[in-house]
Structure formats: structure tokens, C-alpha cells
Amino acid sequence: MNFDQFDAFEIKLQFEPAPRPERVHIGLVQLANDHTLETDWSHLLREQAALFSTRIFKENGMTPEALDAVAASISDGAVLVGDGLPMDVMAFACTSASIVIGEDKVAKLMTQGRGDIPATNPWTAAQVAFKHLGAKRVAVLSPYPTDVNFPLRQQLIDAGFDVVALAAFGILDDNIIHKVPLQSFEEGIEILLKDNDVDVIFMSCTSLRAVEKIQYLEDKFGVPIVSSNSALFWHAMHLCGKTAVCPGYGKLLSGTVI
Structure with missing residues (x-):
């Protein structure tokens, strides 16, 4: 069977694109040597949010210099998150780097090319x-x-x-x-x-x-x-106008209005 014969043999299907699932889409940039966040958030996401993540390099060592150097990779990592899929919020997952680099700078690096969407970080x-x-x-x-x-x-x-x-x-x-x-x-x-x-x-x-x-x-x-990690998830949902409801994970995530 040559290509033309196969083209005639193949059954051509039609479909209507399904709407995006009704849950918050969180774009996440985390460090290559973070061993915890994905496990922590696996308990929190449930049906209320969908996570799309990537990782960026950080030199091992909790020093201000190593943390500041992370800034050079944030935007390159952020652009890889869910390519072609709109995010509701972007989250950068490093508390100490956010302190050293600065919250405003991190937010700008996280949202370059993504339009006017909110961004957060643990700090x-x-x-x-x-x-x-x-x-x-x-x-x-x-x-x-x-x-x-x-x-x-x-x-x-x-x-x-x-x-x-x-x-x-x-x-x-x-x-x-x-x-x-x-x-x-x-x-x-x-x-x-x-x-x-x-x-x-x-x-x-x-x-x-x-x-x-x-x-x-x-x-x-x-x-x-x-x-x-509890603050980052709670705030990502909050920025999208949602309440994080994760009973059993502390007062902040209980879903109650304070």
C-alpha cells in the first residue's frame, strides 16, 4: 500500500474541542534540587487545581550568591510551563531565592510573555x-x-x-x-x-x-x-479568586473564612 492508497484507506474523524477543565491552572517553576513540593502538593491539589511545572538549575549550597544566581534561569523555565496552554497563575517555588532576588523581580520573570496574570512565590x-x-x-x-x-x-x-x-x-x-x-x-x-x-x-x-x-x-x-508549600498553594488559589479547601492540613487550608 503506497501513501495515496493509505490516504484513501484512513478514516478521517471530526471532533469539537472540549472546553478546558473547570479547575485552576497553576504554572509552577521549582528548583532541580527541591525534593518535597510535588509530594506536598499532591495532597492539596485534588480536583480544585491542575499543576503544570518545570524545574530550573540551582547550584547546591544555601548561600545568597547561589540563590541570587537562580534569577538568570527563571524566565527560561517559566516559558516552558504548559506551552500553548493558558495559566491562571504562575508560582515560583523557592522561598529563600525570592527573598534574595526580590518579590517584584521574581514576579516579572515568571510572567514574561504570559500576559496580565498574577504570580506568587512562597515569601x-x-x-x-x-x-x-x-x-x-x-x-x-x-x-x-x-x-x-x-x-x-x-x-x-x-x-x-x-x-x-x-x-x-x-x-x-x-x-x-x-x-x-x-x-x-x-x-x-x-x-x-x-x-x-x-x-x-x-x-x-x-x-x-x-x-x-x-x-x-x-x-x-x-x-x-x-x-x-501550604502558603504557596493557598495564595495561588487566592489570586484566582478561589478558596483552597484542604481539610486536615492546618487552619490556613481548612477552607473556612477567617
């Missing part, structure tokens, strides 16, 4: 989440070394929050952050709450495996807990 999202929860006094549980924690604290203060305590594991190796266990979370939170009046605890870094532990930790310590 921006966390601050909006704190305000949503009515939290003024923030305690931070951080995996970062001191030279990353220093601007984190200062930027929270500049945003109008009281940083009542900050405890850090001082991890330099990106590939270790996801290995911090629940017991260490508990020990750190106990230290943060001792003799401090705390409205919210922020577990910073998308690589911390915290989302599955949030409800347990809130029930144990009696204080709202926001992680980078």
Missing part, C-alpha cells in the same frame, strides 16, 4: 497568609544558614510583622533539607514558643517536608502553622 504568599490569619507576631523555623536568615527577618520586619523568635538548623546542603524529621520540628517549635507570645509559626523553605505534619503540629501546640 510573598506567606506574608499574605499571615495577614489573612490576623497574625502579627511571627516565629520562624528555618533550615537556612545565618546569612540567609538575616534578610528573612529584616524583610518580615519591614513588612510590618514582629519576629518574636527565629530558630534555624543552619543547613548548607540543599539535598539535606528534606531530611529534617518531625522530632526536630517539634523540638524547634517548643523552643520558639517558650516565653514568647506567638500568633503564627512559619516553617520556611519548600524543601521542608512539613505539609503532612501541619495539622498534627497545630493540634499539639495550639498555634497556626504555615509552611512555604
Whole structure:
């Protein structure tokens, strides 16, 4: 059978394009050495959102220089997300890089060529989440070394929050952050709450495996807990006019109006 014969043999079908599924489309750019976010978000997405993601390179090492260098790859990564498919919101998944590079610059890099759509990152999202929860006094549980924690604290203060305590594991190796266990979370939170009046605890870094532990930790310590990954998902939905409904993952994601 030659091509002309095959062309006559082939049955030509017609179809009407189906509408886009009725769920929020989130475009995500994450770091190549993030070992946690996809697992965390697998518990949250359900039928309320669809995720389209790509990864970009980051040199191993939690240093301001390595974090700042990520900026050179953000726009190239963002343009690869869901090529040909409109996104409702773009999300950049690195808290510390957002602090070092700057929230406004990250947003611009994430949305180049995508029209007028919103963008978020864990650092921006966390601050909006704190305000949503009515939290003024923030305690931070951080995996970062001191030279990353220093601007984190200062930027929270500049945003109008009281940083009542900050405890850090001082991890330099990106590939270790996801290995911090629940017991260490508990020990750190106990230290943060001792003799401090705390409205919210922020577990910073998308690589911390915290989302599955949030409800347990809130029930144990009696204080709202926001992680980078819970804040990022909540804010991405919020920017699309939706309420993230993820019962069992803490007060922020409970779906209740505060």
C-alpha cells in the first residue's frame, strides 16, 4: 500500500474541542534540587487545581550568591510551563531565592510573555497568609544558614510583622533539607514558643517536608502553622479568586473564612 492508497484507506474523524477543565491552572517553576513540593502538593491539589511545572538549575549550597544566581534561569523555565496552554497563575517555588532576588523581580520573570496574570512565590504568599490569619507576631523555623536568615527577618520586619523568635538548623546542603524529621520540628517549635507570645509559626523553605505534619503540629501546640508549600498553594488559589479547601492540613487550608 503506497501513501495515496493509505490516504484513501484512513478514516478521517471530526471532533469539537472540549472546553478546558473547570479547575485552576497553576504554572509552577521549582528548583532541580527541591525534593518535597510535588509530594506536598499532591495532597492539596485534588480536583480544585491542575499543576503544570518545570524545574530550573540551582547550584547546591544555601548561600545568597547561589540563590541570587537562580534569577538568570527563571524566565527560561517559566516559558516552558504548559506551552500553548493558558495559566491562571504562575508560582515560583523557592522561598529563600525570592527573598534574595526580590518579590517584584521574581514576579516579572515568571510572567514574561504570559500576559496580565498574577504570580506568587512562597515569601510573598506567606506574608499574605499571615495577614489573612490576623497574625502579627511571627516565629520562624528555618533550615537556612545565618546569612540567609538575616534578610528573612529584616524583610518580615519591614513588612510590618514582629519576629518574636527565629530558630534555624543552619543547613548548607540543599539535598539535606528534606531530611529534617518531625522530632526536630517539634523540638524547634517548643523552643520558639517558650516565653514568647506567638500568633503564627512559619516553617520556611519548600524543601521542608512539613505539609503532612501541619495539622498534627497545630493540634499539639495550639498555634497556626504555615509552611512555604501550604502558603504557596493557598495564595495561588487566592489570586484566582478561589478558596483552597484542604481539610486536615492546618487552619490556613481548612477552607473556612477567617
